[in-house]
Amino acid sequence: GHISAGRMTDRDSNAHDGRSITPATATDTPMLADHGGTPKDGYDDESQAGLRTDSSGVPLPPGVDEKKLMRKVDLKLIPWLSFLYLLSFLDRSAIGNAQLYGLGADLKLTPQQLNLCITVFFFTYSLLEVPTNLLLKRLQPSLVLSVITFFVGICMMAQGFAQSFGGLMAARVCLGIAEAGLFPGVNFMLSGWYKRSEFGLRAAIFFSAATASGAFGGLLSAAIQNMDGVGGYEGWRWIFILIGIVTSISGLISFWLVQDFPDKARCLTEPERKYLIARLAADQQFSSEGEPFRWRHVARAFLDPKTTVGMLAYAGADAPLYAFSLFTPKIIQQLGYTSTRANLLSVPIYVLACIVTCVVGFVANKKGNRPLLNLICQAVGMAGYIVLIASRNPAVSYAFIYLAALGVYPCIANTIAMTSGVEGMYKRSAVMGVVISFGNLNGAVSSNIYRNQDRPWYPLGHGIVLLYLGMGMITTALYWWMIASANRRKARGEYDETILDPSLSQAEVEAALEKARQEGERRDAADGIRGRIRAVYRRLDMLPGGTYASVEHAKRAKGDDWSGYQYHI
Incomplete structure (x- = not known):
């Protein structure tokens, strides 16, 4: 400096x-x-003498290889966390698939009541993301994320047993409370393991679980609805019950499979731990070896003008995401396809979105310039939604849903990586919490814009998503x-x-x-x-x-x- x-x-x-x-x-x-003393970086001057260095000039302890260590970290973190998020996204979006199989009719819900059940989730989900993210650092991810996942599964099963509008509402409120800390918490956790240039790709791979859940959810729902009548329960109830059971079991297992931050992670040897902390410090993450909690860190996050702009940028990506994931099966069905075929036709859309999300994350990781990649993706998405507004041909509309997806999904991980590049563990925790929280709050808007009176073409819903993409750009x-x-x-x-x-x-x-x-x-x-x-x-x-x-x-x-x-x- x-x-x-x-x-x-x-x-x-x-x-x-x-x-x-x-x-x-x-x-x-x-x-x-x-x-008054310098912070520790894991090494002293004497221990650094004669050591090999990595690509950033950080001394490598004997027996530690940077590439092998980062592959080990990737394998310990990414697969299981991605699986948890796949379950999480299945849990919150399964209600969109359940609608196709009679949820509203069996519970005697009006369209307004059904929309309210979808919407109410976002209020509790958004309000608790910042405090949960702050707790993650103090209580450690292995405890917080396992408890979150277990109770998400319980709330998911409760939706399957709901007998009325009030019961479904209560289950959705509790689901929002339970699930609040998972997505921002995992992203915050990953940002504490990787250099800033590495984090975006891992966030993209992790988030690609959401797109995979769209494909998997469509296939799973189409299969589970065949259980209609088993145990006296309708097929749509089994969608919630079975996914909920798997989620709760995964939460119990997570206590042993989820790693904590590098300073306390069980999977690292002491030389590996010291090296990772020094590696992050060399990437200007000075707080990686730990910092005490102070409310001033939270205040710094809220008063930083970049936080406000980041909130709006993320909302410009997140509101379209929820509109897309909640209503794509319904939109395809209204184009004249059966419920099962509508779910199956959504699968290749999500598969393509998953692939492109990972490709964009890889390019951003190698070349940088995440804002430019966001602008390109959002321009593509806007083109897709413009055609969806203008089209009155089912085949054309279905084709351009693919284009719309390419403008929505890659921007989520990219925007999180872009806005998380602040220093201070607790400041970053608060920034990521409030940015993601505000974006998710806009899911309440997304869940109400595809009105029954606008079917089958939904020009109002597509138009509002188009405005969000413009705001994001x-x-x-x-x-x-x-x-x-x-x-x-x-x-x-x-x-x-x-x-x-x-x-x-x-x-x-x-x-x-x-x-x-x-x-x-x-x-x-x-x-x-x-x-x-x-x-x-x-x-x-x-x-x-x-x-x-x-x-x-x-x-x-x-x-x-x-x-x-x-x-x-």
């Missing part, structure tokens, strides 16, 4: 008046002194500009911190920091409302510049606002 040591700069907007704050000798060389472009602009400003030195001379005594350091703080407060007090707002950001270390005892303290206090941190596009 561009660090000035022992002097105040005119660019220092945290606490500056352009004058030296200590009589100590100034130097223009970045000082790595630590008044605009906010993705804005997010791209924001992080690129911040990177350029940091490169120009506009974020430079003042780092105190390491030869200062502890008393001199404290006096210098106090003087800088008072200078900043005086400037804020003289600047009216704008100054009061700036004072909040100053207390949270979110302004460019600032005075710090050491580079390490600046990193820890400022996270991704530190002058040396570059956002990964």
Whole structure:
């Protein structure tokens, strides 16, 4: 980063008046002194001597091979977590398949009541995602994710036993509560294992389970409905009951199969653990070896303007996703196909979407520039929905549902990877929680836009999805500009911190920091409302510049606002 040591700069907007704050000798060389200790990176200077290094220059302990270790990590994390998400997405979207086999008629539901049962899930699901994500780091994923999955299965079975509108509503409310932490939690967990350039591909593979669940759910529902009458239950009830049983059993097993964060993971040897933590630290994930929970981390997430833009960008991808997954079988059926054939015709759509999601994740992993890939995919999706609005030919409409899917599914993992590139474990946890939560809240809109009076062509529903995709394109472009602009400003030195001379005594350091703080407060007090707002950001270390005892303290206090941190596009 561009660090000035022992002097105040005119660019220092945290606490500056352009004058030296200590009589100590100034130097223009970045000082790595630590008044109060440096964070551990898993190695000491002596242990690093003579060690091989990996592709990023991080020392490799004896017996540790980077590629083999990351393959091991992939195998320990991705397959089982993807399976859990496949079950999760089956659980929430099975109601769309159950509609085709008489759920509404058997429970004597009006179309409005059925839509309300679909919608109510999103309210509890969205509201609990941020707190659940914060708990994940404190309680560890192996416990949180296994409990979540077990109770998701219980709620799923409850839908199968519902006898009335009230019973189905209660089951859907509980399903939203139970399922809230799984998707944001797994994404947050994966971001704590991989470098930023690696995370997107793993998120894409993990999310591809949602598209696979669309294909698998259609086949499964078509098969399970043949159990109609078994045990005195209708076929649609068995869809919920059987998937729920498998989900709960998977939750019990997950306590042993889900790994915790690298600092506590059971699958790592001690040299592997130290190396992974050092590897993440080299990727500017300074908090990878752990940080204490502070509410200021949550406040930093909510007050970061990028979070708001990221919320809108994710909503522009997530609302179309829910509209697509909940109503594709219904849309195909209304084009003149039987219930079973409608479910089967949805299968190849999801298979193609699954493949393209992984391909886009791979390209983004190799080439970068996730915002550009998002814009391309969303433009393709918009073209698909424009044709769906205009078409009155079932074959043409079915063909362009494929195009619509290609504009929806790849953007989910891509947007999560794009918006999660902030530093600080708890800040990242809160950012990912609120971004995903807001996106999922828009699922409540998606579940009400395909109205019966608009069938079979649903121009209103397709039009609203088209607007969401447009919003996604605009906010993705804005997010791209924001992080690129911040990177350029940091490169120009506009974020430079003042780092105190390491030869200062502890008393001199404290006096210098106090003087800088008072200078900043005086400037804020003289600047009216704008100054009061700036004072909040100053207390949270979110302004460019600032005075710090050491580079390490600046990193820890400022996270991704530190002058040396570059956002990964």
